[in-house]
Amino acid sequence: MRLPEQIKRLGLVVGVLVAAVLVGRFAVIPRSLVATELHQATTVAREIAKPMKFAGTAACQDCHDDVSIKKAKGYHKNLSCEGCHGPAAKHAEDPSSGKPAAPRDRKSCPVCHIYDASRPTGFPQINPTSHNPLKPCITCHNPHDPVPPKVPQECSACHGQIERTKAVSSHALLACTTCHKVPPLHKTAPRSALPSKPETREFCGACHGKGAPQKDAPKVDVSAHGGRFQCWQCHYPHLPEGRG
Numbered sequence: 001m002r003l004p005e006q007i008k009r010l011g012l013v014v015g016v017l018v019a020a021v022l023v024g025r026f027a028v029i030p031r032s033l034v035a036t037e038l039h040q041a042t043t044v045a046r047e048i049a050k051p052m053k054f055a056g057t058a059a060c061q062d063c064h065d066d067v068s069i070k071k072a073k074g075y076h077k078n079l080s081c082e083g084c085h086g087p088a089a090k091h092a093e094d095p096s097s098g099k100p101a102a103p104r105d106r107k108s109c110p111v112c113h114i115y116d117a118s119r120p121t122g123f124p125q126i127n128p129t130s131h132n133p134l135k136p137c138i139t140c141h142n143p144h145d146p147v148p149p150k151v152p153q154e155c156s157a158c159h160g161q162i163e164r165t166k167a168v169s170s171h172a173l174l175a176c177t178t179c180h181k182v183p184p185l186h187k188t189a190p191r192s193a194l195p196s197k198p199e200t201r202e203f204c205g206a207c208h209g210k211g212a213p214q215k216d217a218p219k220v221d222v223s224a225h226g227g228r229f230q231c232w233q234c235h236y237p238h239l240p241e242g243r244g
């Protein structure tokens with residue numbers, strides 16, 4: 001039986017490919033790339049010949065034991081010194097040859113701490129554009145012992161503008177909590193627990209209504225004064241203006 005022409009041509013193409021692979025494998029490619037032992041030996045030799053750049057965290061301890069001890073107790077205990085300071089073998093051998101770089105800017109810490117859904121649950125993450133922008137991270141966090149600083153608890157720490165406004169108003173002597181019930185959680189995670197705000201005209205009327213016990217508070221007729229509007233639609237509660 002005669003083979004069809006196209007099969008013969010296909011056979012020729014396959015034959016040429018096989019021949020090319022065999023020639024390449026045994027004649028062109030150097031033996032060091034195909035013989036496993038030889039390959040390993042030349043790679044090891046090549047890597048050993050490279051200059052050492054990293055000294056390893058243990059080496060830093062000899063001269064910087066204050067930093068090493070501090071770091072060993074903190075959240076960053078498992079980080080390598082040179083992961084932040086860069087290769088420092090030269091410096092470790094001869095400190096007068098130069099100081100390693102220290103990442104004092106805002107760019108290096110987010111490499112590990114920027115929000116990223118693929119990081120493990122609970123890994124401390126922040127959004128660098130909203131997390132205390134403008135200041136370098138190290139103004140608030142010690143890089144060798146990064147305990148998150150305590151959040152301030154007073155209302156004025158976060159509502160400074162309102163506090164300063166109220167301080168010069170006729171409501172200066174009223175505590176914020178006279179008018180706002182503040183859940184404790186609001187002071188540490190503000191957005192997850194919002195304080196209450198006055199909701200009715202009667203709330204203000206408790207001090208300003210005719211016959212209310214608060215003597216120094218000027219009185220109005222709550223049922224008529226200001227019509228059907230809420231009191232704070234006309235009086236800013238943190239700086240209320242009256243007749244004066």
Ligand code: HEC
Pocket residue numbers: 055056057059060061062063064081082085088089091092093094095099100101102
């Ligand atoms: C043989 C002692 C020695 C070893 C080992 C050593 N250092 Fe230093 N290091 C010094 C001295 C000395 C200084 C200079 C201190 C100074 O000028 O205040 C210094 C300064 C530094 C600084 C300060 C840079 C700055 O901007 O102030 C850093 C960071 C530093 N070393 C990191 C390392 C790291 C990381 C290692 C380990 C890979 C290491 N050092 C190993 C002696 C050593």
Ligand code: HEC
Pocket residue numbers: 057060061064067068071076079080081082083084085102103104138143144
């Ligand atoms: C998370 C990154 C990070 C790691 C890990 C780290 N450092 Fe630092 N290091 C910094 C930064 C940032 C500064 C600059 C601090 C400053 O200027 O207030 C610094 C400053 C220094 C300084 C100079 C000022 C000082 O505090 O004495 C030395 C020395 C130093 N590091 C050594 C080390 C050694 C040794 C290790 C490992 C035990 C290490 N660092 C690990 C980020 C790091």
Ligand code: HEC
Pocket residue numbers: 075076079083084108109110111112113122123124137138141142143146147148
């Ligand atoms: C190489 C990655 C890496 C870099 C760079 C790094 N960190 Fe960390 N950081 C970690 C790890 C890992 C932890 C410990 C996480 C844990 O315990 O679950 C940590 C913990 C922290 C914590 C503790 C948060 C908490 O409440 O648990 C703070 C704050 C922190 N880092 C700030 C910084 C700052 C500031 C810098 C830059 C100077 C920095 N980190 C650079 C890996 C890194």
Ligand code: HEC
Pocket residue numbers: 106109110113123124125126128131132133135136137138139140141148149150151
């Ligand atoms: C003005 C001070 C300040 C600056 C600047 C600052 N932080 Fe913070 N950081 C805090 C405070 C306060 C907390 C604790 C309350 C909170 O979670 O907001 C905190 C918490 C953290 C945490 C822990 C978050 C968690 O979920 O446990 C990490 C990580 C962190 N900061 C990293 C950084 C990095 C990275 C930078 C720089 C890009 C930075 N911080 C700049 C004050 C600061």
Ligand code: HEC
Pocket residue numbers: 151152153154155156157158159176177180182186187188190191194195196197
């Ligand atoms: C750690 C910062 C922080 C502290 C401390 C804090 N707040 Fe707030 N507060 C916030 C933030 C953030 C919001 C939400 C603002 C927004 O969503 O625009 C808020 C919102 C409010 C609101 C508005 C609620 C609403 O429904 O609009 C009131 C009222 C309030 N805080 C009162 C207080 C009082 C009173 C105190 C002191 C006892 C206090 N806060 C302490 C950060 C704080």
Ligand code: HEC
Pocket residue numbers: 155156159162163166171174175176177178179180197198232237238
């Ligand atoms: C006399 C009662 C009163 C006192 C005292 C008071 N507030 Fe208010 N506050 C209100 C009322 C009423 C509103 C609602 C205003 C509105 O909805 O327009 C309000 C609204 C707010 C809001 C929402 C945002 C805004 O600016 O309207 C914040 C935040 C707030 N108060 C914080 C404070 C803080 C902090 C203090 C103490 C420094 C304080 N308040 C004291 C009555 C009071």
Ligand code: HEC
Pocket residue numbers: 201202204205208217218219220222225226227228229230231232233234235241242243244
């Ligand atoms: C429609 C706007 C409006 C509303 C709503 C309103 N007020 Fe007034 N309020 C005024 C004006 C204007 C003045 C100053 C002139 C006056 O005394 O009529 C005033 C004055 C006051 C004074 C000062 C009286 C004095 O003798 O000095 C008090 C106290 C007062 N209001 C409390 C309230 C209270 C409480 C509410 C809610 C029950 C309220 N206001 C609602 C517009 C309003």
Ligand code: HEC
Pocket residue numbers: 170171174178198203204205206207208214216217218231232235237240241242243244
């Ligand atoms: C706990 C009592 C109390 C509550 C509640 C209260 N106030 Fe007052 N308010 C006062 C006192 C006291 C003064 C007068 C202080 C002074 O003049 O020395 C005052 C003054 C005023 C004035 C007059 C300011 C002036 O310069 O004449 C207005 C308007 C006012 N409050 C509005 C309100 C509004 C609106 C609310 C509700 C959101 C409210 N107040 C809730 C106690 C209170």
